[in-house]
Amino acid sequence: RPTWESGTHTQSPAAHSGSRAGxxxxxxxxxxxxxxxxxxxxxxxxxxxxxxxxILGYVTGYYVHKCK
Structure with a gap:
């Protein structure tokens, strides 16, 4: 019987291999x-x-208020 029908979720052993890295x-x-x-x-x-x-504000302000 598939696990999605039983309402319980099981993980494969491969899913636990990252626990050491975590x-x-x-x-x-x-x-x-x-x-x-x-x-x-x-x-x-x-x-x-x-x-x-x-710096971003300074450069933006320079180009916005630059005299033409």
């Missing part, structure tokens, strides 16, 4: 998102985002 990704994610390293990355990301938006 564990290492979550470990890296925890390391990068918490502690001093995480705070430093968030600050650097915020500064980089600020400058990207600032």
């Amino acid at each position: 564990g290492s990704l979550s470990r890296i994610s925890r390391k990068l998102c918490s502690g001093k390293l995480g705070i430093a990355l968030k600050v650097l990301g915020g500064v980089a985002l600020f400058w990207a938006v600032f």
